[in-house]
Amino acid sequence: SQQGEEDPQALSIQEGENATMNCSYKTSINNLQWYRQNSGRGLVHLILIRSNEREKHSGRLRVTLDTSKKSSSLLITASRAADTASYFCATDPSGGYNKLIFGAGTRLAVHP
Amino acid sequence: NAGVTQTPKFRVLKTGQSMTLLCAQDMNHEYMYWYRQDPGMGLRLIHYSVGEGTTAKGEVPDGYNVSRLKKQNFLLGLESAAPSQTSVYFCASREVGGKETQYFGPGTRLLVL
Numbered sequence: 001s002q003q004g005e006e007d008p009q010a011l012s013i014q015e016g017e018n019a020t021m022n023c024s025y026k027t028s029i030n031n032l033q034w035y036r037q038n039s040g041r042g043l044v045h046l047i048l049i050r051s052n053e054r055e056k057h058s059g060r061l062r063v064t065l066d067t068s069k070k071s072s073s074l075l076i077t078a079s080r081a082a083d084t085a086s087y088f089c090a091t092d093p094s095g096g097y098n099k100l101i102f103g104a105g106t107r108l109a110v111h112p
Numbered sequence: 113n114a115g116v117t118q119t120p121k122f123r124v125l126k127t128g129q130s131m132t133l134l135c136a137q138d139m140n141h142e143y144m145y146w147y148r149q150d151p152g153m154g155l156r157l158i159h160y161s162v163g164e165g166t167t168a169k170g171e172v173p174d175g176y177n178v179s180r181l182k183k184q185n186f187l188l189g190l191e192s193a194a195p196s197q198t199s200v201y202f203c204a205s206r207e208v209g210g211k212e213t214q215y216f217g218p219g220t221r222l223l224v225l
Contacts, residue, residue: 041219042218043155048211048212090154097160098143098214101171102147
């Protein structure tokens with residue numbers, strides 16, 4: 001069963017706009033990670049936020065985590081056509097070995 | 113560094129045939145993972161290994177076997193392929209301690225007829 005549920009399933013925006021993706025999960029976690037997948041390629045790690053953190057930034061990325069609501073959001077600011085990809089949240093449940101549980105992903109299309 | 117590589121890139125099998133997918137990493141990572149990705153879904157963990165000579169079951173292990181005879185290689189075997197195993201298979205690795213992130217290979221696309 002998948003722990004992470006992502007919303008929306010698909011998002012279409014214009015270059016320069018911000019993109020926000022949400023992720024909800026069910027059980028306690030050690031950390032939550034966001035990955036990006038370009039069409040037909042492997043996943044690339046974007047950012048990790050630990051369970052005791054509330055917000056984290058990396059370049060144009062901003063991630064928030066609300067453990068009381070078991071939810072996270074990924075904000076991409078000033079989007080570019082090159083940001084077009086699928087974005088997945090993955091939870092690392094407490095218990096070790098980093099057995100990530102992935103959501104179904106959000107397909108982002110950024111139009112020039 | 114090549115990172116994580118997977119062979120083959122694409123394969124077509126007939127129902128009942130067997131095959132082995134190879135994953136290799138040159139980062140000296142202890143942990144390795146096999147996932148499958150089906151259309152419209154996220155990745156699901158098949159098996160994983162926390163070190164040479166060790167393997168463990170993930171979320172969807174049925175119909176698959178794995179071996180980790182060398183630290184840098186993680187093999188995924190299908191003994192008798194079924195159409196339900198049509199999927200894209202991804203291998204990943206991570207170091208112990210340090211960054212808790214996984215590094216992914218480019219994937220193997222498998223079609224079982």
